[in-house]
Amino acid sequence: MSASTTVSTPASTREHPPLLVAGPVAWLRRNLFNSWWSTAVTLALLYIVAKALLGFIDWGILHAVWTVPADTKGQLDPQLCRDAKGGGACWAVIGDKWRFILFGRYTYVEQWRPAICVALFIGLFVVSAMRRFWRKELAYIWIITLIVIGVLMWGGILGLPFVPQDTWGGLPMTLILATFGLALAFPLAVCVALGRRATTMPAVRWLCIVYVELIRGVPLISVLFMASVMFPLFMPVGLNPDKLLRAQLGIILFGAAYLAEVIRGGLQALPKGQYEAADALGLTYWQKTGQIILPQALRLVIPPMVNTFIGSFKDTSLVLIIGIFDLMTTGKVALAEPIWQGYSTEVYIVLALIYFVFCYSMSRYSRGLEVEFSRSVRR
Amino acid sequence: MQPGSGRLTKDTRPTMSGATTDPRLTSRPAPQRRIGFSWSDPRLRALIWQVAIIGGIAAIIWYLVANTMRNLEVRRIATGFGFLDNLAGIPIGEHMIDYDPAVHSYGRAIWVGVLNTLKVSVVGIILSTLLGTLIGIARLSKNWLLARLAAIYVETIRDIPVLLQLFFWYAIVQSLPAPRQALRPIEGVILSNRGIKLPLLEWQPAHSWALAAFVLGWIGTASWARMARRRQEASGIRPPVWPAGLALMIAFPLAVWASLGAPFALEMPVLRGFNFQGGLTLSPEYGALTIGLVIYTAAYIAEIVRSGILAVPTGQWEAAGALGLHPWSAMRLIVLPQALRVIIPPMTSTYLSLAKNSSLAVAIGYQDVVSIVSTILNQTGQAVEGIAVIMLVYLTISLSISLFMNWYNARIALVER
Numbered sequence: 001m002s003a004s005t006t007v008s009t010p011a012s013t014r015e016h017p018p019l020l021v022a023g024p025v026a027w028l029r030r031n032l033f034n035s036w037w038s039t040a041v042t043l044a045l046l047y048i049v050a051k052a053l054l055g056f057i058d059w060g061i062l063h064a065v066w067t068v069p070a071d072t073k074g075q076l077d078p079q080l081c082r083d084a085k086g087g088g089a090c091w092a093v094i095g096d097k098w099r100f101i102l103f104g105r106y107t108y109v110e111q112w113r114p115a116i117c118v119a120l121f122i123g124l125f126v127v128s129a130m131r132r133f134w135r136k137e138l139a140y141i142w143i144i145t146l147i148v149i150g151v152l153m154w155g156g157i158l159g160l161p162f163v164p165q166d167t168w169g170g171l172p173m174t175l176i177l178a179t180f181g182l183a184l185a186f187p188l189a190v191c192v193a194l195g196r197r198a199t200t201m202p203a204v205r206w207l208c209i210v211y212v213e214l215i216r217g218v219p220l221i222s223v224l225f226m227a228s229v230m231f232p233l234f235m236p237v238g239l240n241p242d243k244l245l246r247a248q249l250g251i252i253l254f255g256a257a258y259l260a261e262v263i264r265g266g267l268q269a270l271p272k273g274q275y276e277a278a279d280a281l282g283l284t285y286w287q288k289t290g291q292i293i294l295p296q297a298l299r300l301v302i303p304p305m306v307n308t309f310i311g312s313f314k315d316t317s318l319v320l321i322i323g324i325f326d327l328m329t330t331g332k333v334a335l336a337e338p339i340w341q342g343y344s345t346e347v348y349i350v351l352a353l354i355y356f357v358f359c360y361s362m363s364r365y366s367r368g369l370e371v372e373f374s375r376s377v378r379r
Numbered sequence: 380m381q382p383g384s385g386r387l388t389k390d391t392r393p394t395m396s397g398a399t400t401d402p403r404l405t406s407r408p409a410p411q412r413r414i415g416f417s418w419s420d421p422r423l424r425a426l427i428w429q430v431a432i433i434g435g436i437a438a439i440i441w442y443l444v445a446n447t448m449r450n451l452e453v454r455r456i457a458t459g460f461g462f463l464d465n466l467a468g469i470p471i472g473e474h475m476i477d478y479d480p481a482v483h484s485y486g487r488a489i490w491v492g493v494l495n496t497l498k499v500s501v502v503g504i505i506l507s508t509l510l511g512t513l514i515g516i517a518r519l520s521k522n523w524l525l526a527r528l529a530a531i532y533v534e535t536i537r538d539i540p541v542l543l544q545l546f547f548w549y550a551i552v553q554s555l556p557a558p559r560q561a562l563r564p565i566e567g568v569i570l571s572n573r574g575i576k577l578p579l580l581e582w583q584p585a586h587s588w589a590l591a592a593f594v595l596g597w598i599g600t601a602s603w604a605r606m607a608r609r610r611q612e613a614s615g616i617r618p619p620v621w622p623a624g625l626a627l628m629i630a631f632p633l634a635v636w637a638s639l640g641a642p643f644a645l646e647m648p649v650l651r652g653f654n655f656q657g658g659l660t661l662s663p664e665y666g667a668l669t670i671g672l673v674i675y676t677a678a679y680i681a682e683i684v685r686s687g688i689l690a691v692p693t694g695q696w697e698a699a700g701a702l703g704l705h706p707w708s709a710m711r712l713i714v715l716p717q718a719l720r721v722i723i724p725p726m727t728s729t730y731l732s733l734a735k736n737s738s739l740a741v742a743i744g745y746q747d748v749v750s751i752v753s754t755i756l757n758q759t760g761q762a763v764e765g766i767a768v769i770m771l772v773y774l775t776i777s778l779s780i781s782l783f784m785n786w787y788n789a790r791i792a793l794v795e796r
Contacts, residue, residue, distance in 0.1 A: 031524075218777075230762050344550040345547070345551075
């Protein structure tokens with residue numbers, strides 16, 4: 001980006017670099033006021049950006065209502081927000097409802113437990129992102145952390161009071177659906193990807209193709225509907241599995257199809273010599289797959305796998321439609337309260353920010369990894 | 380295929396000396412082997428594995444089906460698609476074909492839903508392609524501000540769930556003023572919480588004739604262009620195409636229209652009582668769904684377009700310049716055809732995901748196929764059939780988009796030797 005033009009002048013007459021070749025003014029000229037057309041675009045965009053930013057500051061900060069007074073009975077009085085409506089934001093809805101939006105109907109005094117779970121999830125992601133942990137032990141870290149999270153959420157042992165599953169909600173629920181969805185879809189996806197490449201077993205191959213293409217051809221909603229209305233029919237009479245479990249199963253089946261395609265990409269990208277060398281060593285199919293092929297192929301597809309995870313993290317918001325209390329649902333339910341009706345923009349902005357922070361950091365990470373990998377390949 | 384690799388036919392393949400044929404290269408049929416009953420025979424192993432896996436899955440499916448039958452019996456739900464002929468009784472706000480809940484059947488209601496889904500998908504695909512291409516090109520702009528803003532747009536939109544965006548747009552559309560205080564940015568365009576109203580052209584026979592003339596002109600222009608190409612290949616001189624196109628596709632229909640008296644009348648929406656009458660109506664739900672899907676999908680298309688253009692090496696631009704091509708011609712003749720080859724496959728999957736995302740309509744109350752079928756499903760309890768209908772509809776849509784895009788991709792693909 002920076003100017004690299006060298007101006008060769010005799011040392012005796014060397015002065016400051018000319019203003020129009022290097023330095024900020026030159027940068028401005030080159031990048032913003034390059035031509036008449038470019039100048040016009042810049043000015044128009046500057047006007048729009050300034051207007052939008054000022055408008056947002058005006059609405060979101062200057063004229064915003066941050067808290068509303070409570071009357072003697074502890075009831076909040078939203079009159080201040082009603083007066084500001086149209087001119088300023090009502091952040092008081094967040095101040096009142098943030099615990100509900102984040103943790104749903106989880107027992108109020110026990111909400112430190114889902115909070116720790118969220119921290120554990122984030123820790124798990126950070127540890128998985130570090131390359132020094134990319135080894136078999138990572139699987140044990142995942143299993144242990146997920147068990148700890150399960151214990152914390154349910155309770156019932158170690159002196160923690162039991163919290164029934166239908167009161168869980170908010171951010172931990174979104175993280176549970178996405179993370180368990182991926183962790184359990186992963187083994188299935190590996191099997192399907194291997195099955196799709198099993199040329200000696202046409203029947204298995206066709207089964208895998210039909211599964212992947214069928215799932216990828218329909219929207220997630222239809223799979224979730226299936227999970228919520230058809231699974232109860234599948235079960236023996238009288239047995240009715242939990243709603244969360246059903247949704248989780250739907251997400252796993254859906255995610256596995258997409259993940260399988262990503263893993264298949266990795267299997268295809270691996271040079272044929274690796275397969276042949278393993279065969280030449282006399283390894284069996286499972287030795288070859290487990291020790292030679294998969295470690296390399298999975299490493300290749302880590303960036304697209306992170307992207308799949310981002311997609312499934314965003315997609316978990318669809319469980320709202322079958323009535324599971326994830327982050328999106330708690331936000332909508334908070335808005336349904338009579339005194340806070342009509343302040344949806346404020347709540348949506350906060351929800352968008354939470355989703356954005358998670359997705360953006362993951363997508364930055366995956367892009368960095370991609371650059372790093374392509375560098376090592378090109379070398 | 381590499382020369383010398385195993386699959387050689389019997390016919391003459393001269394060796395280096397050219398005199399004799401190497402006997403090793405003549406094909407020999409592989410010896411017929413019977414499957415031996417030994418665990419070390421890979422074919423037997425494959426067979427056993429397949430039988431085991433397929434058998435296991437068949438057993439699971441049989442178990443599930445048996446359970447389902449028993450459950451349906453207990454709940455007294457009839458199986459089969461007979462319910463499609465029953466009276467629907469579901470009110471549907473917007474329908475492209477005639478629909479009356481008191482007269483028509485469930486099957487008709489599902490058709491209405493399918494058409495509503497298609498209405499969102501087709502319009503969404505067209506608009507998001509336009510917007511996405513613009514933003515993708517903007518990201519490559521030399522203007523720093525424009526490129527940064529386009530990048531911010533792409534990053535932000537892609538990292539927020541589309542459902543949340545749909546809710547956001549729906550809230551905005553709903554917070555528009557009531558019909559009496561509606562916004563009128565341009566004469567005839569009315570924005571209110573009852574939806575978007577647009578003026579509608581009053582259709583007359585002259586318009587149909589003009590349209591027919593346009594189609595004729597289009598065919599004429601295409602054949603003229605083909606003739607021009609043949610002339611160019613023969614003589615090196617290309618007869619200009621645009622005057623013929625202008626005359627055939629614009630002047631000719633205009634002349635037809637004018638000769639029939641040039642009728643032109645717009646049906647303007649007017650306020651009557653509490654709502655507007657006349658004109659073209661886009662419901663708030665449809666508007667929010669289309670805006671949300673277009674804005675979300677355009678971010679993905681922008682990335683595809685950008686990477687497609689970047690994938691064409693700079694040398695191609697330079698070579699075109701060295702041939703003396705105008706930058707526009709270089710873009711049209713050299714860069715775009717090559718970029719399209721990179722763009723089309725990911726674009727196909729983006730279109731597919733737009734069509735699938737249109738099912739989120741159920742969350743904001745637009746009556747697409749998923750929404751209507753789930754209502755039917757609640758009324759009749761025909762869960763299995765309902766889900767099957769949804770899946771069938773989406774599989775058909777997905778398959779048609781894939782087929783069309785594959786056909787297009789094959790058309791523009793590099794013809795290799």
